Every structure is written in C-alpha cells, then in structure tokens.
Amino acid sequence: MPGEQTSENLKITSSVEEKDLFFARFYERFPNDADRLEVICRAASPNGIKCKCGSLVTNRKYGERTARCHSCRKKVSATADTFFHGVKKATAHCCAIFVIGEGLAISANDFSKRVKVATSSGSVILHEVSAAIVNVMNDEVEMLSAILCEPVGKRSKETPAREHPKAEQADAEKRAAERSKAASSASPQDLLQRMSESTQSKSAIPENEIEKQIYELLSAQPTQFDALCKHFKLPQSELLAALTMLELSGFVKALSGNRFEILRKDVSNSIQQPSFPISTNNKEAKIFFQFVYKTFHRVSRKYLQRYLARYWCFIDRKRWQFESLLELCGRSARKSYEQLTGYVTPLSVKVVL
C-alpha cells in the first residue's frame, strides 16, 4: 500500500544529532534560570497563587518563585504542594518536560549528563514526568504485561532474590492469583452441579456463551486469570466457575502462574482471533521493544508501564508537545519519593502502540 509505514522506515530511537538539536533548542528558548523557573511556576499556578488566607496572589514577578500576599503579607510559593513542590533545579524539570514532550528518546544517564545533574536525580525527574503521563492512559488499549516483558532485564526491588528480572512477572502473577483465590466465592456445590452437567456435553467447542468466549481468547495464547477477569469484566467467582467448567469438559488446562491454555488445539483453527491484541507477534509491540533496546537497553518490569508512557510521547506527535506535557504536569498531583518509587506495573497495562 503506498505510504504505508513498515517497521523498516519506522523511527525507533533518537540520534545523537537529534539529541544535540533538542537540547540546543531548549537552551535557546529558555536561556536563563529565571526563564525556566518562570515556566514551571506558571504551569504550577497558572491563575496566580492561592494563599492560605484565601486570597489569590497575582503579583509574582517574572522568574521568581515566591510573592507576598497583599492581604496577610505572608510569603507564598507558586510551586508549593504542586507537582513541582520542592523543585530545586527548575532547569532539569523544565528540560525533561521539553525533550519528552517534543518526542525525544533519551535515557536517564544521557539526560542527566546533558542537564548536569546526578544520574539518580535525572532518573527521578524522568520518572515523575512519566508517572504523570501514565495517569492519563486510562482510556488507552489494555494489554497483558506478560507479553510486553521481552525487554525486561533490569533488576528492581520487586525482583525475587537470585532470579532473573523477568521472574518478577511470574511472581506478580502468582501473588495476584493468591489474592483472587482468596477472593473467590464460588461454592463447591455450584461447581459439582455444573460438573455433572458438563460430562454430558460432547461438542467440539463450548456451548455456553461465556465459556465459548474464554475458549476463543485462550486459543490465541495462554492467558493469566487476572487478565481474563479484566478482559471479560466478570466477577472472579463467575470466571473461575466458567474456567472450571472448561477444565472439566476437557477444553482448557490450568498452567502454573494461574494461567490457562486450551487443550483441544485441533479445533482452534476454525475459531476467530480475539479482538484484543494478546500475541507477542504483534508488530507494534516489537517496535516498542526496539525502542526500549535502542534507548534504555533493558528496563525493569516494575516500571514497564512508565516506558510505555514514554513510548507514547515518542510516537504520538499530534497528542504531545512541550506545552501539553507541561500543562499535564502542572495539574498533576504532587508525589512523594516513596509514592514514585513504590509504583509497580500492574498485570494489565495501558498501551499506545
């Protein structure tokens, strides 16, 4: 098809020249510390600063963080209790929002060197911005994190001792399965009743509508219990009952990690592919993997969702620019370091691929 994008001509990273250019543009647009501080103060308090006395303080001078309240004469700060609370180096925050918003692919290491902050500080800033983006991904496509774990290869505090970083996924699934088992309320009588009914069924595919749907979905690839719950938006007990039925009828087999796969592969050819993307052969997912490899090399599973957010900024040039990302950060809630680093990517992630 003419004009169709293929993986060959799709951009998967930013070159050194592009990085140089983006940073040059940033320093050209905001040459002084005052210019950069002004940017974040305006984003944090776009309509003036609300004083505790109730007054709106609008006499803040350009490039100054604080102003004096005209009513109570107290000093008020434009960034207090905002996303930018306690920001010391406005340059690093402003620049992070600029380069991410404008679509640059850059690692924390590279970013930190270029804005002259410690790698740990640079990394936290990039995480803060990425976390703000994650918060507006609720309406995006849902995918199982399990099938996006290919570029996971970096340890986090979630990684089980003496295991590969990828083991975090199975560990997260195991814990979710334990939680769902504890929450399940299907009574043994219900299941027995359905079991005796099921042994009479000899059809090639399940007759019950929901069981049929689960079976069709599983025919694409083994899927985790929690992801099935989310996909079908069913109570866990109901889904568990359906899966038990499928298992007893010999359609489905339970695997480790609370995953399920279909048993009668011979009839799966006639079954339609499910509408939601669950295969790693997904071309778009592979391009995301390349993006991670080229820019970050390896990432932790814990923060996978944040890299998906960064990828969204990288590819969606209509949705994201400096201004839109700045506005988002300005209205995002303040996050403590503990909140920021306590995040763990859920089993089902939001993606824009």
Ligand SMILES: [Zn+2]
């Ligand atoms: Zn006041």
